[in-house]
Amino acid sequence: VHDAVAAAAGFANLVVIDPGAVFVGIVDGGNSIGSAAVSTLELASSASAGTLTGLGTQFVDFAQTTIDAGAAWRLTGANTLAAGSTLANAGILNLGSASLTGGGQLVNAGTIALDTGTLNVGGLSNPAGASFIVDGSLTNAVTLAFGGGNGFASNGGTFELTYAAPLTVSNSFTNSGTFGLHNETALTVTGSFANNAVLDIDTAYTNTGLAFTYAEGGSSLTVGGTLINTGSVQVGDSSGLIGGGIAYGLTAAATIALGGLVNGSGAKFIVDGSATNPVSLAFTGGGSGFAS
Numbered sequence: 001v002h003d004a005v006a007a008a009a010g011f012a013n014l015v016v017i018d019p020g021a022v023f024v025g026i027v028d029g030g031n032s033i034g035s036a037a038v039s040t041l042e043l044a045s046s047a048s049a050g051t052l053t054g055l056g057t058q059f060v061d062f063a064q065t066t067i068d069a070g071a072a073w074r075l076t077g078a079n080t081l082a083a084g085s086t087l088a089n090a091g092i093l094n095l096g097s098a099s100l101t102g103g104g105q106l107v108n109a110g111t112i113a114l115d116t117g118t119l120n121v122g123g124l125s126n127p128a129g130a131s132f133i134v135d136g137s138l139t140n141a142v143t144l145a146f147g148g149g150n151g152f153a154s155n156g157g158t159f160e161l162t163y164a165a166p167l168t169v170s171n172s173f174t175n176s177g178t179f180g181l182h183n184e185t186a187l188t189v190t191g192s193f194a195n196n197a198v199l200d201i202d203t204a205y206t207n208t209g210l211a212f213t214y215a216e217g218g219s220s221l222t223v224g225g226t227l228i229n230t231g232s233v234q235v236g237d238s239s240g241l242i243g244g245g246i247a248y249g250l251t252a253a254a255t256i257a258l259g260g261l262v263n264g265s266g267a268k269f270i271v272d273g274s275a276t277n278p279v280s281l282a283f284t285g286g287g288s289g290f291a292s
Contacts, residue, residue, distance in 0.1 A: 007030030007061075013030050033063050041066070075117075082102050091111075099117055102120075106125070108132055110130060113135070120146075124152045126152075126157045131159075135162050136164055143164075153174065161180065163182075166187075168188045175197055175231075176196045182200075183219065192226045195230070195231050199232065202217050202250060207241075211247065212249040217250045220257070226258070233270065235271045248273065260288030262288065
């Protein structure tokens with residue numbers, strides 16, 4: 001099979017792809033991952049969204065892949081982000097039912113969305129202004145994992161997991177944005193968890209004023225160390241009803257297991273179970289406990 005593009009080694013090569021472009025054969029950036037010269041694959045913006053498959057197999061030897069601001073791209077099929085490489089998104093990246101695996105780093109400054117696919121990469125950066133949204137289903141949980149690279153140590157933007165397969169973050173973690181676990185989603189943080197902003201667990205709901213028409217439940221948070229809260233932690237949901245009274249909407253039991261809890265001055269830690277679905281809150285002793 002002949003290469004569709006074969007760039008020379010030793011140069012800062014750039015290949016720009018517009019939505020709708022078709023390549024028959026390998027697109028070779030010319031510089032192997034780890035070389036002093038870095039090749040870049042740029043996914044450009046257009047009036048329509050682009051589709052790409054074969055990152056790391058058809059599109060090879062690109063240490064840097066970028067999605068331009070204003071661009072929208074969808075990955076399909078199997079894709080690889082090799083260790084030492086980076087995918088930097090400034091636009092919209094939709095993984096759909098695709099897979100993106102490998103030891104490389106995913107740097108998000110735009111929006112990343114997954115619904116039924118698999119994301120297993122070396123690390124994720126999700127700073128202020130970025131959105132990372134997983135929206136699986138009861139029968140198709142999205143698989144998400146970070147390891148082998150820089151991992152996932154902080155969130156400054158919006159990070160929401162709905163119907164995600166169990167996720168383990170093998171380090172301490174800091175949240176300074178909005179971090180949400182929804183509908184049968186389990187997160188384990190092996191170290192401590194510093195929450196400086198919003199941490200929501202099974203909180204989304206809609207209410208007619210007479211009853212809930214949508215609510216969530218069944219999620220869990222396990223922190224091996226101490227949850228240090230200077231922001232807001234909300235587990236479950238409640239809502240006022242027309243004519244008075246409060247309804248509690250948790251649809252399945254939720255579990256919170258913490259090595260310890262520090263709830264600072266001005267911080268909020270609120271747990272709202274329901275009559276049939278309680279929230280289990282336990283302090284496991286792996287951190288500082290809960291003394292004040």
